[in-house]
Amino acid sequence: MPSLTLLAQSLIAGLMIGGLYGLLALGLSLSWGLLRLVNLAHFALAFLGAYLTYQLGTVLHIPPLAALLVIVPGFFVFGVALHWLFMRFQVTELASLLVTFGITVIIESMIQYFWTADFRRYDSGYGNASFHVGPLFVPTLELGACLTAAALAFATWSWLRWTYVGKALRASAEDPGMAAAFGIDHRRLSFLLSGMCAAYAGIAGTFIALISTLAPAEIWSWIGVIFAVVIIGRLGNPVGALIAGLAIGASESLTMAVVAPAWAPVVSFSVLIALLLWQPRWL
Amino acid sequence: MQNDWRMPRRTVLGGLVGALGLGLAGRTAGAAGAPIRVGGTLSLTGPLAQTAHVCKIVSEIYVEDLNKRGGLLGRPVEYVLLDDQSKPDVTRSLYEKLITVDKVDLIMGPYGTSSILAAMGVAQRYSKLIIQSSMGIPKLATYELQFPATPFGPQPDKDFPKMVFDALDTTPHPPKTVSILTSKFPSAQVWTQGAKAEAERRGLKVSLYLEYEFGNRDFGAIAARVKDANADFLWVGVLGLEGIQLMEAMKKLDYTPPRQFNLFPAPGPFVNSPDMNHALAFTVFEEQPPFTSRPGIAKFVEVYNDRAAKAGITYPHVDNQASGPYSSWQILEAAVTATNSLDDKVMGAWLKHNAVETIDGKLTFDGPFNHGPQHMAVKQIQDGKFVVVWPKELTAPGAKLIGP
Numbered sequence: 133m134p135s136l137t138l139l140a141q142s143l144i145a146g147l148m149i150g151g152l153y154g155l156l157a158l159g160l161s162l163s164w165g166l167l168r169l170v171n172l173a174h175f176a177l178a179f180l181g182a183y184l185t186y187q188l189g190t191v192l193h194i195p196p197l198a199a200l201l202v203i204v205p206g207f208f209v210f211g212v213a214l215h216w217l218f219m220r221f222q223v224t225e226l227a228s229l230l231v232t233f234g235i236t237v238i239i240e241s242m243i244q245y246f247w248t249a250d251f252r253r254y255d256s257g258y259g260n261a262s263f264h265v266g267p268l269f270v271p272t273l274e275l276g277a278c279l280t281a282a283a284l285a286f287a288t289w290s291w292l293r294w295t296y297v298g299k300a301l302r303a304s305a306e307d308p309g310m311a312a313a314f315g316i317d318h319r320r321l322s323f324l325l326s327g328m329c330a331a332y333a334g335i336a337g338t339f340i341a342l343i344s345t346l347a348p349a350e351i352w353s354w355i356g357v358i359f360a361v362v363i364i365g366r367l368g369n370p371v372g373a374l375i376a377g378l379a380i381g382a383s384e385s386l387t388m389a390v391v392a393p394a395w396a397p398v399v400s401f402s403v404l405i406a407l408l409l410w411q412p413r414w415l
Numbered sequence: 416m417q418n419d420w421r422m423p424r425r426t427v428l429g430g431l432v433g434a435l436g437l438g439l440a441g442r443t444a445g446a447a448g449a450p451i452r453v454g455g456t457l458s459l460t461g462p463l464a465q466t467a468h469v470c471k472i473v474s475e476i477y478v479e480d481l482n483k484r485g486g487l488l489g490r491p492v493e494y495v496l497l498d499d500q501s502k503p504d505v506t507r508s509l510y511e512k513l514i515t516v517d518k519v520d521l522i523m524g525p526y527g528t529s530s531i532l533a534a535m536g537v538a539q540r541y542s543k544l545i546i547q548s549s550m551g552i553p554k555l556a557t558y559e560l561q562f563p564a565t566p567f568g569p570q571p572d573k574d575f576p577k578m579v580f581d582a583l584d585t586t587p588h589p590p591k592t593v594s595i596l597t598s599k600f601p602s603a604q605v606w607t608q609g610a611k612a613e614a615e616r617r618g619l620k621v622s623l624y625l626e627y628e629f630g631n632r633d634f635g636a637i638a639a640r641v642k643d644a645n646a647d648f649l650w651v652g653v654l655g656l657e658g659i660q661l662m663e664a665m666k667k668l669d670y671t672p673p674r675q676f677n678l679f680p681a682p683g684p685f686v687n688s689p690d691m692n693h694a695l696a697f698t699v700f701e702e703q704p705p706f707t708s709r710p711g712i713a714k715f716v717e718v719y720n721d722r723a724a725k726a727g728i729t730y731p732h733v734d735n736q737a738s739g740p741y742s743s744w745q746i747l748e749a750a751v752t753a754t755n756s757l758d759d760k761v762m763g764a765w766l767k768h769n770a771v772e773t774i775d776g777k778l779t780f781d782g783p784f785n786h787g788p789q790h791m792a793v794k795q796i797q798d799g800k801f802v803v804v805w806p807k808e809l810t811a812p813g814a815k816l817i818g819p
Contacts, residue, residue: 345660393625
């Protein structure tokens with residue numbers, strides 16, 4: 133039987149990686165839920181953000197926070213441009229999956245062209261930093277990712293719930309025709325949201341660069357679990373994505389501690405299948 | 416990153432003239448006529464791309480040099496390389512295409528156990544000779560015309576763990592307890608299961624045995640279990656970065672194992688990590704004597720170092736990842752030259768009864784699964800450099816295993 137310390141330490145590790153899941157899921161959930169676009173390119177954008185953070189940090193010695201000042205607006209513009217293309221060619225929800233798959237392959241190839249397929253590690257000097265609470269250790273960077281995910285999720289949720297723009301976006305997602313009849317310009321709002329989703333991918337990318345070692349093919353390794361997080365958290369629900377991310381991360385980690393690490397990847401999909409069969413009202 | 420992609424026109428023209436000159440110089444050595452086409456795939460994209468790029472550079476260097484020396488049978492050699500995307504199903508289709516559509520004269524194996532098995536099936540269907548350098552589970556290679564270029568020997572899952580524990584026994588305080596982890600990547604998993612059996616055979620206490628999926632992202636809970644077990648020695652059946660990720664997760668728990676072994680680590684991040692000092696790993700070749708004393712190898716090392724650095728490879732040195740494809744080409748050249756033929760069966764019969772001097776030593780193919788004796792070694796990171804520390808006949812003068 134594992135010790136309480138081991139269980140608690142594993143739970144902390146799971147919650148920390150769960151925060152990163154939530155951060156990465158945030159933009160995808162909003163795009164899928166409110167724009168009806170299944171944006172696989174979200175993962176490629178996150179990794180492009182990670183490589184740019186790496187490049188800015190290692191070559192130009194720009195710290196990650198300052199890099200975000202470049203990445204966030206840059207990615208916002210990219211997200212708007214991408215959405216313009218989707219609207220221009222009237223990409224549907226199903227077609228968006230195929231189109232963004234293609235964009236992901238293109239971005240992966242670009243990353244490999246510029247940075248090669250070799251591993252890249254951003255040695256920030258504080259990558260392994262942690263602090264301890266009693267016998268338990270809390271990794272600093274992962275905690276930062278977790279808190280950032282929480283801040284963005286609650287801020288976005290509040291924005292969608294209490295502002296006119298947020299309400300208009302939700303109304304457009306529910307019934308675009310009716311929303312337009314009330315004077316809502318869905319087109320302009322969708323550009324704003326698409327830009328935000330891409331910017332969120334850039335922020336997630338900066339944390340990925342700081343926490344993990346980069347390789348172009350890593351783009352694909354996140355897709356399965358993040359899709360499960362997005363669906364479990366309910367499409368278009370930023371706080372739901374965060375909670376689902378934390379729950380999946382914690383479940384995976386506890387499975388590693390109590391059962392066996394090889395069973396951990398099964399957890400997210402088992403939870404997803406169970407919920408889809410159960411069909412709770414909040415899903 | 417390739418920063419300067421816009422070359423001045425004069426540089427481009429100069430480069431073209433130079434390249435033409437070099438090409439002519441190569442041809443003047445005697446290679447003439449229709450080229451001999453050698454087809455193969457490598458995982459130029461996908462999760463195995465890091466190593467495949469090393470293989471690609473090595474093959475390019477070898478073929479260039481081969482053509483400067485007159486090619487094969489007096490004809491120039493052309494390497495027809497396709498990208499199998501690290502997918503065995505794609506590998507299978509591409510070898511089918513190389514043999515039936517492109518009609519290559521000879522084939523060269525891909526990288527990685529799964530892809531090699533896929534290619535081997537196609538080679539067997541068309542009775543083509545195939546040389547491979549990274550088949551970590553030799554007993555799966557039952558095709559008579561497949562020839563291994565890396566000297567794992569027929570049972571590396573038994574021989575290599577024994578070698579590691581023999582090496583550890585020479586230290587002042589040999590381990591009494593061991594934690595064993597492994598990726599479920601086929602060769603890593605099989606070799607690590609061998610390590611567990613060997614540890615138990617020696618009476619060591621296996622405090623922890625865990626398997627995780629290849630591509631696992633989160634090592635936090637695994638690190639917590641390793642810390643909890645706190646064994647004298649940690650064996651990790653890693654592939655690529657996993658060892659570094661595990662080490663970083665352990666550092667966040669303020670834990671460093673007393674000593675550790677990583678099976679197939681990514682050499683650049685591994686050797687450059689200060690936390691990995693004195694960690695052990697597998698090898699068959701390193702840039703040090705006696706390996707570099709083998710005929711013609713010092714020159715190859717020099718050229719490879721230059722090319723790899725220019726290509727942005729983070730560890731631009733020759734190790735077992737680079738020596739494998741070089742050895743493959745040496746075996747192919749030896750078989751063609753000795754038999755004066757491109758007939759796969761004739762070359763296969765010759766290889767079964769003859770030895771070939773390669774970068775990885777003198778290789779024979781007359782044992783089980785066409786393997787000869789193994790020539791594996793254990794290396795250790797010592798102050799930011801790999802040093803071969805076992806067996807004694809493969810260590811550089813003065814090199815020795817550092818252990819507690």
